[in-house]
Amino acid sequence: MKAVRFFGHKDVRVVNDLEIPQPQGDEVLLKIGGAGVCHSDLHVIDDGVVSGAVFTLGHENAGWVEAVGPAVKDYKKGEAVLVYGPWGCGHCKPCQQSKENYCDHQSEQAFGGGLGLNGGMAEYMLVPSSRLLVPIFDLDPVIAAPLTDAALTPYAAIKRSLNKLMPDEYVVVIGIGGLGHVALQILREMSGATIIACDITADRLAFAKSLGAAHVVNSKDADAATQINKITGIKKAKVVLDFVGASPTIELGTKIVGLDGDLTIIGLGGGLFQYNMMGLPFGVNMSNPYWGSRTELMEVVGLARQKKIHIEIEKFKLDQALEVYDKLRQGKIKGRAVLVP
Ligand code: NAD
Ligand code: ZN
Ligand code: ZN
Numbered sequence: 001m002k003a004v005r006f007f008g009h010k011d012v013r014v015v016n017d018l019e020i021p022q023p024q025g026d027e028v029l030l031k032i033g034g035a036g037v038c039h040s041d042l043h044v045i046d047d048g049v050v051s052g053a054v055f056t057l058g059h060e061n062a063g064w065v066e067a068v069g070p071a072v073k074d075y076k077k078g079e080a081v082l083v084y085g086p087w088g089c090g091h092c093k094p095c096q097q098s099k100e101n102y103c104d105h106q107s108e109q110a111f112g113g114g115l116g117l118n119g120g121m122a123e124y125m126l127v128p129s130s131r132l133l134v135p136i137f138d139l140d141p142v143i144a145a146p147l148t149d150a151a152l153t154p155y156a157a158i159k160r161s162l163n164k165l166m167p168d169e170y171v172v173v174i175g176i177g178g179l180g181h182v183a184l185q186i187l188r189e190m191s192g193a194t195i196i197a198c199d200i201t202a203d204r205l206a207f208a209k210s211l212g213a214a215h216v217v218n219s220k221d222a223d224a225a226t227q228i229n230k231i232t233g234i235k236k237a238k239v240v241l242d243f244v245g246a247s248p249t250i251e252l253g254t255k256i257v258g259l260d261g262d263l264t265i266i267g268l269g270g271g272l273f274q275y276n277m278m279g280l281p282f283g284v285n286m287s288n289p290y291w292g293s294r295t296e297l298m299e300v301v302g303l304a305r306q307k308k309i310h311i312e313i314e315k316f317k318l319d320q321a322l323e324v325y326d327k328l329r330q331g332k333i334k335g336r337a338v339l340v341p
Helices: 039-047 141-148 152-164 178-190 202-210 224-235 247-256 294-305 318-329
Strands: 003-008 011-015 028-037 060-068 080-083 124-127 133-135 170-174 194-199 215-218 237-242 257-265 285-287 313-316 336-339
Touching: 003 318, 011 318, 028 080, 028 141, 028 313, 028 318, 039 318, 060 124, 060 141, 080 141, 133 294, 141 294, 141 313, 141 336, 152 178, 152 237, 152 257, 152 294, 170 178, 170 224, 170 247, 178 194, 178 202, 194 202, 194 224, 202 215, 215 224, 224 237, 224 247, 224 257, 237 247, 247 257, 313 318, 318 336
Parallel strands: 170 194, 170 237, 194 215, 237 257, 257 285, 313 336
Antiparallel strands: 003 011, 028 060, 028 124, 028 336, 060 080, 080 133
16 A cells, blocks of 8 residues: 655655555554644654654544454444544553543653554554544544644643633734644634734734634734733733744743743744743743643544534645645645645
8 A cells, every 4th residue: 555654864755565454453444534744744754753663654644444353343344533643551540531642651652653653644544442543423534634633732732721711811822833723713612712823924814813813913023022912911811822832932922921821832843941930920831731632532523523613624645745744844734734545
């Protein structure tokens, strides 16, 4: 079968000679409907986040059950499912609570399919356990694939702060890409707070307005923090969600977050932050959440089935993977690119 393979630093190739695996035990073989192209893949390919393994890329996957191992009782051929992405040990306390994104053994194992183990940028994908599947019922796997990360990650980050996102408060979203454009919709649907969006192009800022941002600010403006603080007034932003995580956006976050607020850095842009007592308002929770839990992915499916969130997707073929990664590097993908075998 065809697959997009990671061979090492900056070495990605589309191959045509992989064997279709056969499911054993509790494994499930999926016919892939779509695999989302996440910016984290660029951190893997360009920045060496995962090394020493050769594997099929793609950690945002959806498809139809093709075959199941003899121990699988709950899934039948043809059922449409998402693949929950962060694969934990399945047994520790966080895994038992469905929070495999925070598995006790994360430091000892690969992050999951497409992140050290074989992922879904292929015609078929072997999922190591049926517990990692989430049914999507009437949703189309091609459109639903990015729910597993581009929607789940902002959903889990926003849920942590929901009790602070009251109608008299402000929330700032930095980076309106694959994750950020879904974050705006989740905030619009689940919180009462006024939304301010930041990106670096007029096109992305207009996109943000169409998705529920009341105000937009170009974060490349030297006075971006002043512009935002003028909107929020003395109380400043209660919650800042940074989907870039580069030094300039982290610094921006520290200047616009208010007392007792949340500064949540989701982007893996490698930014540095040097703490000093007067450089951050008192009471701020600074955090770096990773992905979301399996039950939160079920909740995200609920949001999508109610049509409260919509992922703006652009479809490509597996053969176009390298071209798509280039477009993503250049900021030319609006919403999410999805590879469709
Ligand atoms: P993307 O490429 O689709 O979007 C990034 C957006 O940020 C683009 O719109 C770009 O114009 C904008 N941007 C770049 N520099 C900016 C700046 N200085 N100020 C404001 N906006 C800026 O990326 P994505 O797939 O949405 O991923 C975003 C980040 O989140 C990546 O670093 C990715 O690795 C990370 N990520 C983290 C998790 C997690 O669990 N923590 C999960 C998925 C992705
Ligand atoms: Zn991702
Ligand atoms: Zn575990």
